[in-house]
Amino acid sequence: MDRPLLNRRLAEFGTTIFAEMSALAVRTNSLNLGQGFPDADGPEEIREAAVRALRDGRGNQYPPGPGIPELRTAVAAHQQRFYGHLGLTCDPDTEVLVTAGATEAIAASLLALLEPGDEVIALEPYYDSYAACIAMAGGTRVPVTLRPDPERGAYALDLDELRDAVTDRTRLILLNTPHNPTGTVLSRDELAEIARIARERDLLVITDEVYEHLVFEGEHLPLASFPGMRERTVTIGSAGKTFSFTGWKVGWITAAPELVAAVRSAKQFLTYVSAGPFQYAVAEALALPDSYFTALRDDLRTKRDILARGLTDAGFLVYRPAGTYFITTDIRPLGFDDGFAFCRALPERAGVVAIPNAVFYDHREQGAPFVRFAFCKSADVLQDAVGRLKTLAG
Numbered sequence: 001m002d003r004p005l006l007n008r009r010l011a012e013f014g015t016t017i018f019a020e021m022s023a024l025a026v027r028t029n030s031l032n033l034g035q036g037f038p039d040a041d042g043p044e045e046i047r048e049a050a051v052r053a054l055r056d057g058r059g060n061q062y063p064p065g066p067g068i069p070e071l072r073t074a075v076a077a078h079q080q081r082f083y084g085h086l087g088l089t090c091d092p093d094t095e096v097l098v099t100a101g102a103t104e105a106i107a108a109s110l111l112a113l114l115e116p117g118d119e120v121i122a123l124e125p126y127y128d129s130y131a132a133c134i135a136m137a138g139g140t141r142v143p144v145t146l147r148p149d150p151e152r153g154a155y156a157l158d159l160d161e162l163r164d165a166v167t168d169r170t171r172l173i174l175l176n177t178p179h180n181p182t183g184t185v186l187s188r189d190e191l192a193e194i195a196r197i198a199r200e201r202d203l204l205v206i207t208d209e210v211y212e213h214l215v216f217e218g219e220h221l222p223l224a225s226f227p228g229m230r231e232r233t234v235t236i237g238s239a240g241k242t243f244s245f246t247g248w249k250v251g252w253i254t255a256a257p258e259l260v261a262a263v264r265s266a267k268q269f270l271t272y273v274s275a276g277p278f279q280y281a282v283a284e285a286l287a288l289p290d291s292y293f294t295a296l297r298d299d300l301r302t303k304r305d306i307l308a309r310g311l312t313d314a315g316f317l318v319y320r321p322a323g324t325y326f327i328t329t330d331i332r333p334l335g336f337d338d339g340f341a342f343c344r345a346l347p348e349r350a351g352v353v354a355i356p357n358a359v360f361y362d363h364r365e366q367g368a369p370f371v372r373f374a375f376c377k378s379a380d381v382l383q384d385a386v387g388r389l390k391t392l393a394g
């Protein structure tokens with residue numbers, strides 16, 4: 001057979017970097033600051049809620065296609081609690097769809113909303129499943145690159161560049177705020193301008209807001225709360241990040257009824273449904289008091305500061321994240337310029353695993369000297385990692 005088995009749409013993507021780097025961490029017994037998963041599970045009471053659901057026979061058979069009513073109601077109540085003051089509420093029956101993590105929400109949204117040849121604007125560097133899912137849906141990705149500003153230690157979006165990237169073939173903008181991997185949290189002014197562009201050019205927006213509760217400076221504003229955006233925006237959330245259960249794969253979209261119906265059309269043929277008993281547990285998690293969300297954020301802010309200080313002391317140029325649980329660094333001050341080679345050698349040299357940001361770029365050379373570290377780990381692990389990384393400078 002001379003024809004390759006893997007089709008042309010997927011051939012360029014290879015193995016996801018997260019699988020490669022987590023396997024490397026296990027193989028070399030290194031500290032894994034690569035793949036973003038917490039080293040402590042979420043609340044005990046929520047784990048118990050999952051056990052109770054399993055034991056009581058709730059969710060052990062196919063749950064309803066759109067998600068169990070308890071979870072859809074909890075998602076709507078969460079929207080009301082955190083964004084009701086912005087006028088953003090949703091109807092649990094028609095405006096919520098439960099998915100197999102944010103990953104399926106992204107895939108189903110793109111598969112539902114794109115025609116082959118449609119252009120999708122995404123903020124580069126982007127989470128790796130975006131490019132693959134745009135390709136599977138037959139779309140064309142159009143990156144708008146967030147630029148590092150070493151003076152400010154932060155990344156910036158050029159709104160003129162975004163405006164210029166829109167063509168007659170643009171169907172949608174795939175947004176992500178707080179942004180993985182740069183930690184950028186888009187401001188009110190930036191979001192207002194993105195909303196204006198979407199309205200003027202009649203674009204849909206898929207906005208990945210899985211880090212909505214992990215904002216350390218500024219505030220998270222859902223794009224859907226801006227004028228005229230409700231009817232053109234699909235908002236994505238996930239229990240993985242907010243409740244530290246990345247293995248449960250419970251996510252959701254909230255959107256206007258027509259958009260939810262469209263995304264459900266694709267979703268029903270991907271997984272149909274998933275995570276039955278966990279849906280009951282996540283419904284309880286979403287009802288945790290405000291203090292849970294504040295404590296999560298405060299804890300991660302402290303961890304960000306430990307890692308940011310340690311990486312700076314070790315000689316990295318640190319881009320201090322306003323949100324998410326990732327820090328992007330520039331390795332050039334340490335005398336390196338190839339993040340891939342650096343990350344592949346790091347377990348041997350220092351016993352630490354990180355992610356080369358180049359994988360999140362179309363133009364890989366632009367991401368070459370940047371490396372991402374996750375700080376959703378215990379303070380001891382972070383201190384240990386920082387101690388090991390200090391040996392690099394010597």
Ligand code: PMP
Binds near residue numbers: 036100208241250
């Ligand atoms: N979007 C972003 C920006 C992410 O970082 C991740 C990884 N957690 C996902 C989506 C996927 O989320 P989930 O694990 O819920 O599928």
Ligand code: GLN
Binds near residue numbers: 019034035037180
């Ligand atoms: N979102 C996680 C990260 O960016 C990884 C998720 C995955 O492994 N697919 O590290």
